[in-house]
Amino acid sequence: MPTTHAGRRRRADIWFVVPAYNEGTVIGDVIREVRAEGFPVVVVDDCSRDNSGAIARDAGAVVVRHATNLGQGAALQTGIEFALRRGATFLVTFDADGQHRIEDAIGMLDLAQHDGLGFVFGSRFLDDRTQTGTLKRLVLRFAAWFTRKSTGMELTDAHNGLRVIRADVARWVDLHQNRMAHATEIVRQLGRSRQRWAEYPVHVLYTDYSRGKGQSLWNSVNILVDLMFR
Amino acid sequence: MLIQALLLIAIVAVVILLGRSSKNVKHMAFRRLFLLAFAAAAVFAILFPHVLTQLAQLFGVGRGADLLLYALVVAFVGSLAMQSRRATELGRMITLNTRRLAILEAETELGLNSATRSPSAPVRPSPSAGA
Numbered sequence: 358m359p360t361t362h363a364g365r366r367r368r369a370d371i372w373f374v375v376p377a378y379n380e381g382t383v384i385g386d387v388i389r390e391v392r393a394e395g396f397p398v399v400v401v402d403d404c405s406r407d408n409s410g411a412i413a414r415d416a417g418a419v420v421v422r423h424a425t426n427l428g429q430g431a432a433l434q435t436g437i438e439f440a441l442r443r444g445a446t447f448l449v450t451f452d453a454d455g456q457h458r459i460e461d462a463i464g465m466l467d468l469a470q471h472d473g474l475g476f477v478f479g480s481r482f483l484d485d486r487t488q489t490g491t492l493k494r495l496v497l498r499f500a501a502w503f504t505r506k507s508t509g510m511e512l513t514d515a516h517n518g519l520r521v522i523r524a525d526v527a528r529w530v531d532l533h534q535n536r537m538a539h540a541t542e543i544v545r546q547l548g549r550s551r552q553r554w555a556e557y558p559v560h561v562l563y564t565d566y567s568r569g570k571g572q573s574l575w576n577s578v579n580i581l582v583d584l585m586f587r
Numbered sequence: 588m589l590i591q592a593l594l595l596i597a598i599v600a601v602v603i604l605l606g607r608s609s610k611n612v613k614h615m616a617f618r619r620l621f622l623l624a625f626a627a628a629a630v631f632a633i634l635f636p637h638v639l640t641q642l643a644q645l646f647g648v649g650r651g652a653d654l655l656l657y658a659l660v661v662a663f664v665g666s667l668a669m670q671s672r673r674a675t676e677l678g679r680m681i682t683l684n685t686r687r688l689a690i691l692e693a694e695t696e697l698g699l700n701s702a703t704r705s706p707s708a709p710v711r712p713s714p715s716a717g718a
Contacts, residue, residue, distance in 0.1 A: 401689070421693040423685050435686045439693065535682055 365470055366447055368395040372440035373462070375400045375418070376432030377453040381407040383566055384453045388416035391451065391459055399439050400453070401432040409453075430539025434532040441527060448527050452518040454566060461559040465521040468557055475526040475552025478512065478544075479519030483558035496577050500541070507584070508545045512556065516540045519559055526550045537576060538583035594633045602626045 373391050377384055377400050384400070391398050398418040402410035404426040414420045421439050423432065433450060440448050447469065449462050457479070465477040481487035482501075489497065497516055504515035520543070522530070529550040534542045547554070602622055632639045632655065639651030648654045 399693075419693060419697065421689045423689050425681065425685055427682055427685055431682050431686070435689055438686065439690050442690065442694075533679065535678070 369397060370445055371396050371447040371449065371466065372443065372445040373398040373449045373451050374433065374436035374440055375413075375451050375453050376403060376429050376436060377401065377405060377409045377413065378403040378426065378429070378432070379405045379407050379409060380453040381405070381409045381412050383455045384409050385412045385416045387451075387453055387455050388413050388418045391462075392417040394459055394463065396449070397443075399436050399443075401436040401439075403427060403429070403432040428535035428539075429537060430532045430542070431535040433539060433543070434530070437522075437527055437530055441524060445527075446524050448522045448524065450518055450520045450522070455564065456562050457519045458560055458562065461519060461557070462521070465519070465557045465559075468555060469521050469523065472553070472555070474554055475523050475550055476547050476554045477521040478514070478554070478556050479517045479559035480512070480514035480556040481517060481559060481561040482513040483556060486558075486560040488563065489561075500577065500580070503581070503584070504541045504544050507541065508548050510544055510548050510554075512544065514556070515544060517559065517561070522547065523552070526552050534583060536579070536583060538580045541580075541584055591633050595630060598626050598629050598633075 373396050375384075375387070375398060380387075388398055388400065398413075400410070400413040400418040400420050402413065402420055402422040404423045410420045410422055419439075421435055423435065436450075437448060447466060449466065451457050451462060461479060465479065468474065469477045481489070482498075497514060501512050501515040504510070504512055516537075517540075526547060530543055530546050532539045532542055532546075605618070605622055632651070636651055639654065641651075643649065643651045643654035646654065648657065
């Protein structure tokens with residue numbers, strides 16, 4: 358498989374990886390939107406207690422179901438491995454709660470293919486479209502600072518679930534952080550590939566739903582401890 | 588004294604229960620040696636409490652019981668660390684098993700099997716559980 362030149366890939370080989378846990382109310386629309394653009398989707402149902410898996414399957418996704426709840430990092434890793442086994446050329450990690458826009462993902466794919474980048478991270482802090490509360494903004498800025506310091510990569514937004522990763526680079530990813538600390542871990546592992554990369558401005562849509570589901574700020578304490586005592 | 592008899596019985600029970608087989612040969616041998624030394628020291632401390640007190644004073648600690656408490660705190664923290672490491676290892680094994688099961692199940696559902704799998708499909712070598 359050619360890996361370095363910047364040729365266009367078929368959309369049918371560009372897999373969206375969507376970790377999901379109890380997202381039944383929104384995941385159907387999210388999957389349909391991605392499928393309408395012609396991309397295959399793998400939803401990793403992290404042992405949801407609702408019918409997220411069935412809804413995702415009806416919406417056109419391939420569903421991989423964890424037998425026990427492991428956490429978002431583990432679900433992401435499962436989805437990445439599944440997509441690579443299907444022969445994906447690019448992977449797009451995408452949240453199930455509807456906070457990402459498919460236009461941004463396509464823009465990131467275009468950028469990665471046009472500039473021959475190994476991976477592209479979405480960032481909500483490159484422009485001021487995304488409305489974040491002051492405290493959340495502070496915490497996310499701190500997370501980005503921590504990630505910069507521990508990985509040496511100049512990121513503005515470390516905890517954004519929208520990423521585009523070329524398949525050969527995705528093989529560098531082997532997440533051991535099952536819970537939310539994977540966001541920093543994946544940056545570190547992708548950085549080791551020594552491939553060219555970029556950040557891309559994305560608009561994160563905070564709805565009442567995603568705000569209700571989102572991580573509480575207390576969780577940032579857990580993330581920090583996970584990262585420091587691994 | 589009654590307390591001495593009770594403590595000695597408890598130590599023998601602990602040695603028998605914890606000294607049983609485990610997987611890693613080196614770890615197991617180390618654990619058993621440590622356990623024997625620990626038991627010997629405990630028996631000694633129970634039978635000759637005054638020696639323990641002398642030892643404590645040698646270290647600048649008041650009573651033998653205080654020395655015992657400090658040693659216990661150190662042993663407890665060490666045991667916590669060992670348990671936490673073990674829990675991490677087990678969690679890793681569960682994760683790998685769950686992942687393998689989930690992927691195989693999905694591929695079976697899709698009607699795929701090893702014969703039709705894409706040739707570029709990577710098979711990640713399972714990393715050993717320990718770090």
